[in-house]
Amino acid sequence: MxxxxxxxxxxxxxxxxxxxxxxxxxxxxxxxxxxxxxxxxxxxxxxxxxxxxxxxxxxxxxxxxxxxxxxxxxxxxxxxxxxxxxxxxxxxxxxxxxxxxxxxxxxNPVGKKPSYPKAGYVFPSMYRTVMYNQTDDYIAQVKVYIRNTWDWITIDLRKSDMDYIYRRCKNRKQCVPTLQKRGKKWFLDFPFEEKVTLCDTVVYDSTVVAVDLGINTAATISVMRSDGTILGRYFCKLPKETDHLMHSINRIKKAQQYGNYKTPRLWAKAKGINHDIAVKTANYIMDIAVLYNADVIVFEHLDKNGKVRGSKKQKLKMWRSQEVQSVVTNKAHRLGMRISHVCAWGTSKYAYDGSGRVLRGKNGGFSTYELCRFQNGKTYNCDLSASYNIGARYFIREILKSCSETDRLDIEAKVPQCSKRSTCTFSTLISLNAELTALVV
Missing domain, CATH: 1.10.10 (Arc Repressor Mutant, subunit A)
Known part of the structure; x- marks a missing residue:
C-alpha cells in the first residue's frame, strides 16, 4: 500500500x-x-x-x-x-x-439541499520547475503574482523544518508542495509518498495486540495468540496528564460561572493537553506492538455520533479515541502491521470467562468503575476483560472466514455463540479452538 x-x-x-x-x-x-x-x-x-x-x-x-x-x-x-x-x-x-x-x-431529500460549489479556502499547488525551484538546502524560488505580473521571488525556509525533512524523509518520494496559510504565517506543505507491504501472516500464526481504549485508563492492552494464549497484559494510565486535563477543564467551568463563556486561551491549553494524552497513548500502544512483533492491532469500532448525555458527558466529549486510532494506524502501516476493528457491543458488559454479564462499579460493590464482579463471584479488571474479548472476536471472525462453508456451519452448531459476534467472549474462542482440534483429529 x-x-x-x-x-x-x-x-x-x-x-x-x-x-x-x-x-x-x-x-x-x-x-x-x-x-x-x-x-x-x-x-x-x-x-x-x-x-x-x-x-x-x-x-x-x-x-x-x-x-x-x-x-x-x-x-x-x-x-x-x-x-x-x-x-x-x-x-x-x-x-x-x-x-x-x-x-x-x-x-432521499433529508436535510438541506447541497449548496452551490465555491472555491472556498483552496490553495495552489506549486509544481516543480514551473512554480517552485529548490535552489539551496534552505532557499527556494516560487512564482507568484507580484508587481502586476507573474515573476519569481526567493524565499527562505526555516532550517529546523527542512532538517527534519532531510532526516526523516530521505527515502521517501517527494510530491508537489502546496502553498498554505495558517494564522498570519505562510507555509509550504511537502507531501511524501512511500510504499509499504503489510504482513500477510496466517491467522493461526499471527500475534494480535487487542486494545481497549477507556476514559479512566487510557488504554488496556492484551497480546494474544489464536489459541487463546495471553503473551502480555499492559495498562496505560497517564495519571499526571489526566489530572492536568481535569484541572484545565475545571478552570474553564469556573470562568463560565462568572459569565465568561469565550475562553479561547483556556480551551487551547485543554486541547493541547488532550492531544498530548492521545499521542502518548498511541506511542505506548505502538511500543507494545513492536516489542512483541505484532501482526495486527485490534480496536473497537467506536461510534461517537449523537448527543452525549449523563454526568460524564464532559469526559466523553474530551475523549480522543479516534485520534489515538488514527495515530496508531499511521505508525502501524509504516511498520507493515495491519489494523482491524471489531464490534464494540458487549465487550465490557460480558465476562471473558463466559459467565455472563458483569456488575461494574457501585453495582458490584466497588468504589471505582475499573473493577467488576462476575456472576460466579470473581473480581476482575473490567477493561482487561474487555481487551480479552476484543482480541477473541477478531480471531473468531478471521478463523470462521478461513473455514469452508460446511465446517463453519458445523462449528456454529456446536459453538452457537460464534454465530452472533456481539456476544462472543474469550471463552468462545477457547471453545472454537477445541472444536477445530476435534475436526482435525
Missing part, C-alpha cells in the same frame, strides 16, 4: 506577498466552476485526464484553437499553465462532488 504524509515548512520574512496569488487562484477556480456547471453533461462523458483536456479547449486559446468558447485567458492574463490546470482539477472535483451529492439528496 501507499502512505502519504505531509510536513509543513515555514516561509520566513514574507507575510502579505502571497495574497494576490491566492486571490487570483481562487477567482480562477470560481470561474472554472461555472464553466464546469454549464458544460457538465459534456464533461461527464470523459474520464480522468480527458476531462482536463476538454475544459482547456473551452477556455484556453492555442494555435489550433484560436477562439475558445470562454474568455479565461483575458480575465487571467499570463496565468502559469500548471496553475491553470491545478485550478481546473480543483473545479472538476468540486462540481463532481456537488452533482453526486445533489443526486443523492434528490433520491
Amino acid at each position: 501507499r502512505i502519504y504524509t505531509t510536513y509543513k515548512v515555514k516561509i520566513k520574512h514574507y507575510n502579505h506577498i502571497f495574497k494576490d496569488t491566492i486571490k487570483i487562484y481562487r477567482d480562477a477556480v470560481d470561474y472554472l466552476i461555472n464553466v464546469c456547471l454549464e458544460n457538465w453533461d459534456s464533461i461527464s462523458m470523459y474520464k480522468g485526464q480527458n476531462r482536463l483536456t476538454y475544459i482547456e479547449v473551452l477556455i484556453h486559446s492555442t494555435k489550433e484553437n484560436p477562439v475558445p468558447k470562454y474568455d479565461f485567458d483575458e480575465k487571467f492574463y499570463k496565468i502559469p499553465s500548471y496553475l491553470r490546470r491545478s485550478a481546473i482539477n480543483e473545479a472538476i472535483g468540486k462540481v463532481s462532488s456537488y452533482k453526486s451529492n445533489l443526486v443523492n439528496w434528490q433520491n
